[in-house]
Amino acid sequence: MKVGFIGLGAMGRPMALHLHRAGHELFVWARRPQSAAGLPATLCATPAELGRNCAVVFTVVTSSADVESVALGKDGLSEGMASGSILVDCSTIAPASARHIAAKAGRKRHTPARCPGLRR
Amino acid sequence: MNIGFIGLGIMGRPMALNLLKGGHHLTVWARRAESMQPLLAAGAKAAANATEAARGNELVISMVADAPDVAEVMRAVAAAGQAGLVAVDMSTIAPAAARKIAEDLAAAGVDFVDAPVSGGEVGAIAGTLSIMAGGSEHAFARAKPAFECMGKNIVHVGESGAGQVTKAANQIVTGMGVLAVAEAFAFAAKNGVDRSKVREALLGGFAYSKILENHGQRMLDRNFKPGFKSWMHEKDLNIVMQTAHELGLCLPGSAATAQMFNAMVGSGMGEEDSIAVLKLLERLSGQE
Numbered sequence: 483m484k485v486g487f488i489g490l491g492a493m494g495r496p497m498a499l500h501l502h503r504a505g506h507e508l509f510v511w512a513r514r515p516q517s518a519a520g521l522p523a524t525l526c527a528t529p530a531e532l533g534r535n536c537a538v539v540f541t542v543v544t545s546s547a548d549v550e551s552v553a554l555g556k557d558g559l560s561e562g563m564a565s566g567s568i569l570v571d572c573s574t575i576a577p578a579s580a581r582h583i584a585a586k587a588g589r590k591r592h593t594p595a596r597c598p599g600l601r602r
Numbered sequence: 603m604n605i606g607f608i609g610l611g612i613m614g615r616p617m618a619l620n621l622l623k624g625g626h627h628l629t630v631w632a633r634r635a636e637s638m639q640p641l642l643a644a645g646a647k648a649a650a651n652a653t654e655a656a657r658g659n660e661l662v663i664s665m666v667a668d669a670p671d672v673a674e675v676m677r678a679v680a681a682a683g684q685a686g687l688v689a690v691d692m693s694t695i696a697p698a699a700a701r702k703i704a705e706d707l708a709a710a711g712v713d714f715v716d717a718p719v720s721g722g723e724v725g726a727i728a729g730t731l732s733i734m735a736g737g738s739e740h741a742f743a744r745a746k747p748a749f750e751c752m753g754k755n756i757v758h759v760g761e762s763g764a765g766q767v768t769k770a771a772n773q774i775v776t777g778m779g780v781l782a783v784a785e786a787f788a789f790a791a792k793n794g795v796d797r798s799k800v801r802e803a804l805l806g807g808f809a810y811s812k813i814l815e816n817h818g819q820r821m822l823d824r825n826f827k828p829g830f831k832s833w834m835h836e837k838d839l840n841i842v843m844q845t846a847h848e849l850g851l852c853l854p855g856s857a858a859t860a861q862m863f864n865a866m867v868g869s870g871m872g873e874e875d876s877i878a879v880l881k882l883l884e885r886l887s888g889q890e
């Protein structure tokens with residue numbers, strides 16, 4: 483499966499590598515492109531471009547505002563992701579923010595799911 | 603071994619029965635004569651008072667409610683004038699009170715071990731209690747065969763009082779743990795999220811604990827029967843806070859938890875299990 487991954491920090495990077503090891507084709511975007519260095523993945527220019535390539539996208543970033551900007555901002559995921567694709571945010575953010583993103587992205591007919599990583 | 607056993611309540615009765623099962627000869631005494639009946643039926647001898655429970659024995663064990671009870675019982679034990687006697691108190695009392703009792707008994711030639719337990723009624727019946735002991739090497743070694751009939755995890759922590767310090771530390775973790783799980787559940791419910799699913803998810807992460815697993819399930823089942831009564835958890839955290847005040851030690855989490863258990867006692871929930879703190883939280887936030 484073509485899987486998108488945004489957020490390649492202490493948590494995101496090893497999580498993305500697990501997806502690669504399981505045989506998925508990785509597409510990544512990073513605010514600082516050097517954080518993607520050495521990853522067995524296709525580096526995309528914007529979240530929107532990443533979204534166009536993938537049926538499932540994971541985000542593991544820092545704050546509610548980061549998730550909102552990556553998902554809903556200019557050149558964000560929702561501009562690229564096709565109808566029926568799935569956005570999974572694994573960051574730990576406010577429940578209200580997660581519901582807001584679900585509602586906004588859902589209006590564009592994606593299916594957002596949430597599963598914050600528990601080992602924080 | 604010839605053992606005297608004093609205090610046959612929810613905890614003491616099954617602990618004494620396990621000593622009988624382990625082949626020890628038991629003399630028992632309890633304030634209420636009817637609590638002695640199950641032990642006498644199982645082969646124990648009855649004593650007329652605490653002094654008589656100590657007389658002729660190598661070891662005497664008390665399991666009563668609070669420090670004044672222990673002090674009173676141990677004064678009676680000292681009066682037996684039993685040379686070479688080791689006295690063990692397994693109640694939960696203040697470390698300072700345990701140290702004072704150890705000194706008083708030493709003056710009467712009696713060795714003392716403070717050996718409070720964790721594991722509740724279930725652990726007492728199964729003989730799987732955690733026993734945390736304070737006292738001399740010699741006294742601990744003398745009591746150990748008896749401990750092995752009642753518990754699994756038996757640790758000689760240090761000198762007199764060290765057992766009670768350990769038990770107080772245990773009550774800090776269990777008290778705050780219960781409150782933490784209750785707050786997490788109140789948070790989930792107020793957000794319209796299924797708490798049983800929350801528990802299931804948390805069990806796989808860093809939030810895993812026996813308290814989340816066992817007490818969390820009982821909270822979901824709304825099973826607030828004791829278990830461990832909230833007035834007793836309040837009593838134990840009072841020991842923690844008293845000791846902390848004496849030392850100038852800052853324990854903000856224990857203080858908040860102690861006040862929640864205090865409020866449970868004040869609002870008539872003292873006889874319920876301390877996990878009923880969930881109900882109090884719900885009441886405070888209009889979740890009933």
